[in-house]
Amino acid sequence: MGKALIIGAGGVASVAVHKCCQNSEVFDEICIASRTKSKCDALKEKLEGTTKTKITTAQVDAGNVDELVALINKEKPDIVMHLALPYQDLAVMEACLATKTHYLDTANYEPEDTAKFEYSWQWAYRDRFEKAGITALLGSGFDPGVTGVFTAYALKHEFDEIHYIDILDCNGGDNGYPFATNFNPEINIREVTANGSYWENGRWVETKPLEIKRTYNFEGVGEKNMYLLHHEEIESLAKNIPGVKRIRFFMTFSDSYLTHLKCLENVGMTSIKPIMFEGREIIPLQFLKAVLPDPASLGPRTVGKTNIGCIFQGVKDGRYKKYYLYNICDHQECYREVGSQAVAYTTGVPAMIGAMMILTGKWNKPGVLNVEEFDPDPFMDALNKWGLPWKESYDPVLVE
Numbered sequence: 001m002g003k004a005l006i007i008g009a010g011g012v013a014s015v016a017v018h019k020c021c022q023n024s025e026v027f028d029e030i031c032i033a034s035r036t037k038s039k040c041d042a043l044k045e046k047l048e049g050t051t052k053t054k055i056t057t058a059q060v061d062a063g064n065v066d067e068l069v070a071l072i073n074k075e076k077p078d079i080v081m082h083l084a085l086p087y088q089d090l091a092v093m094e095a096c097l098a099t100k101t102h103y104l105d106t107a108n109y110e111p112e113d114t115a116k117f118e119y120s121w122q123w124a125y126r127d128r129f130e131k132a133g134i135t136a137l138l139g140s141g142f143d144p145g146v147t148g149v150f151t152a153y154a155l156k157h158e159f160d161e162i163h164y165i166d167i168l169d170c171n172g173g174d175n176g177y178p179f180a181t182n183f184n185p186e187i188n189i190r191e192v193t194a195n196g197s198y199w200e201n202g203r204w205v206e207t208k209p210l211e212i213k214r215t216y217n218f219e220g221v222g223e224k225n226m227y228l229l230h231h232e233e234i235e236s237l238a239k240n241i242p243g244v245k246r247i248r249f250f251m252t253f254s255d256s257y258l259t260h261l262k263c264l265e266n267v268g269m270t271s272i273k274p275i276m277f278e279g280r281e282i283i284p285l286q287f288l289k290a291v292l293p294d295p296a297s298l299g300p301r302t303v304g305k306t307n308i309g310c311i312f313q314g315v316k317d318g319r320y321k322k323y324y325l326y327n328i329c330d331h332q333e334c335y336r337e338v339g340s341q342a343v344a345y346t347t348g349v350p351a352m353i354g355a356m357m358i359l360t361g362k363w364n365k366p367g368v369l370n371v372e373e374f375d376p377d378p379f380m381d382a383l384n385k386w387g388l389p390w391k392e393s394y395d396p397v398l399v400e
């Protein structure tokens with residue numbers, strides 16, 4: 001049916017590649033392109049012979065528009081799945097515009113030298129994508145991604161108006177390391193060490209990093225401490241869900257993770273300001289990334305489950321209602337299926353599904369759009385089919 005150019009060959013891209021190859025009726029061709037071509041070749045070698053999907057590989061610098069345009073013109077994909085890093089979002093979007101190719105990502109643009117992310121940079125491309133007749137689907141991972149689809153589904157089927165959304169991201173997995181991040185360490189640490197924020201009554205309320213802490217008993221995992229973070233889907237949901245009064249995002253962290261992080265922060269290792277070291281400039285956080293375990297290598301070691309979902313409160317037929325939609329995913333089951341842990345799995349599967357929605361025409365709207373702006377039903381069906389079945393509860397415990 002279609003061809004995808006998948007950029008990146010890390011944890012998330014590896015899962016997406018596996019899933020596209022399982023779904024060869026939709027993805028009859030993929031090209032895997034990344035900075036380190038040997039990683040693309042290794043994926044091709046692992047999967048070739050097990051799938052009808054034709055696989056090619058290429059080397060590309062995803063921050064270089066000319067290189068991207070040349071690659072897209074050579075490979076002629078129907079969609080570019082940008083699964084490298086948020087720093088390159090705008091370059092890949094420019095290349096998609098120049099070649100009139102659909103675009104998808106899992107994380108919103110972040111300038112490399114400022115730990116700050118917001119949609120404004122990408123939303124600014126809306127008119128140009130509309131005029132070109134192509135779609136840029138932003139944030140098609142789990143959070144952002146499935147959390148937006150869950151919200152659209154809740155609004156369509158369960159509520160007349162949603163007033164409160166609490167997004168709860170619990171990773172109950174244990175990888176045996178005293179300190180390791182489950183996705184790109186640089187992006188992860190920038191996110192956790194930044195100020196928190198939530199949306200309330202039409203404005204942002206800012207908090208100190210990890211200032212707001214709650215405890216929640218997660219099905220399949222147990223009781224965990226979770227902390228309020230700023231997260232990108234708060235921004236798009238605040239814009240796209242009419243009448244919403246408050247949106248918060250919580251993520252669980254173990255005490256050991258936070259103690260290590262505090263120590264690294266205190267000694268300056270999480271800084272993104274360049275320093276001189278032995279005659280050359282280095283960025284401490286990038287050096288830290290180099291000594292930490294590669295998230296793509298955590299698969300065999302990680303045991304336990306993730307539980308990610310949204311608790312909604314609002315009104316249906318004039319009455320108060322609460323509703324919880326969530327997914328529980330087992331690290332070892334993911335590893336057995338695609339060789340990755342659940343954090344990469346829960347992101348790579350929705351990336352494949354988002355691309356499938358566009359290639360099959362089920363989501364067909366030009367412009368720069370977030371997932372909650374489309375019909376959630378075919379995406380929700382696909383989650384059940386492709387490895388992320390969802391559960392619902394009409395009587396969840398609320399977060400105070």
Ligand code: NDP
Nearest residue numbers: 008009010011012035036062084107141142143144183184
């Ligand atoms: P990894 O660090 O494992 O992989 C990143 C990949 O991008 C690597 O293969 C890397 O190449 C490649 N890359 C980096 N820079 C370039 C460049 N300039 N040109 C070409 N390729 C490049 O990251 P993850 O797989 O963990 O994360 C991928 C994305 O998914 C990130 O944007 C992350 O924020 C997002 N994410 C989203 C989630 C969600 O739920 N929405 C959850 C988790 C992650 P090399 O191998 O050479 O380093």
